[in-house]
Amino acid sequence: MLDNIRWLIPAQKDNQGENPEIIVSSRIRVARNLDSIPFEIKMKNDDALRLLELTRSVIKQRLKGKFYELQKLTPLEKESLLECHLISPGFIKKDSPVGVFINDKGNISVMINEEDHLRIQGLSGGLNLVNISEQVFDVEEVFGKELGYAFSENYGFLTSCPTNLGTGLRASVILHLPGLVFTNEVDKVLKGAVQIGMAVRGIYGEGSEIKGSLFQISNQYTLGLKEEELIEQIIKLTHMIIDIELKARDVILKKARYEFEDKVFRSLGVLKSARIISTDEVLNLLSALRFGIGMGLIKDIPLDLVNELLIVSRPANIQLYYGVVLEEYERDIRRAEYIRNRLNNPESHT
């Protein structure tokens, strides 16, 4: 039982480093498999149970945090872990026994028996890939020393899918790019990123329906480069995109200053006063708010509060935050209430 998600919030909102108004969060994930157990497609129920038993014995002795058997969580709790980016959509759908470990701070999670035996991942607000990767590899080493990973000199760490071979590492950042969306340049920039071998996707919604102007960039290749080099590539690309985003913001200020300011303050007004706010609407309102803070229009709302609102206002999270199961209509009312309280009185948790 997750109880509620309040203990997970600090890791999600924590915001540090350069351009926090654009770089929302960073994530590192490594895929690992044990030498001694068949991989996903050849795994029997017994193997899955053994994998869980082995990893649990390591967790118990060597790590601090909580372990959940996914089968024992309610659908709402699973959804909430997904909304916090601690587990993957594919993980929820698995029939075989699966479990997830989440460390005390709520910033490291280990999915056990996903597509690979272990998917170890770390997340943080802002651009913080190097620090997060160190924490992830500390945990990776604990499991490796105890359990023995599948490894080949030529192909590195062996994974279920050949596209993850080598480092098994995926580094990603979530960027807020309202300037590029507003000036219609976002497609061009993101296509360029794909050309140099990066994967790009909208965080909420797809194609032209992308909501909240949030995008994720990540490396696609995992073999032939060192872990630090893969991370360095993402950091470099992030810097390039930030430059273009900042230029687009200048253009907006020159050409449409009042329209832009109007949008920001209208959104803030709605967030502070509305009585019903839907899941989709909140994404665009918070996007405008973050944009306004980034441009220096709003000075009394910290960015980490915007990060918190973004995570807690997700449909499952808002229910677990209040510890009640809610229908959509009631949920939209509670969401508005929660946002209103937090923005009008940032010091107190309701």
Add this chain to the structure above:
Amino acid sequence: MLCDDCKKNPATIIFKEVLPDRTVELHLCDECAAKRGLISAKKMSPLEVLHKLLKEKGARDAEVICPVCYLSLAEFKRSGRFGCSHCINTFEPYIKTLVKKIHNSDKHIGRKLVPGRKRGIEIYKLREELKKALEREAYEEAARIRDQLKDYGVEDVG
């Protein structure tokens, strides 16, 4: 700036070629850059490359079977997934070409394996031995194995 080739679309790519006596600079749109082969028209993701390659027929695919997990090459080509840590050796040299096309590299240069106690394999073996001992009704032996498992921190050894 308009594309130097079609003179219609806005240029999105600057291509510089350094010749011995001068540097040629071309401003191109995506389409014309693709026509010249400077960029691929649509860049395929590693997963798309994998699935395209897996569809290509080989001459004697079905005959290779992994001795550890019994995954056949044909099965691998259907699923695009390895069955165990030995598969990669079983399916050499097919894998070598495949990996090179997916990652533009076939040599890992990242982190090395930290030598471990291979406790996984040992616990796995002990579990098997325990099962066999119980089948033979050799309870003293079973109790001894249970103790060993407990030393590894494994409880619930049924």
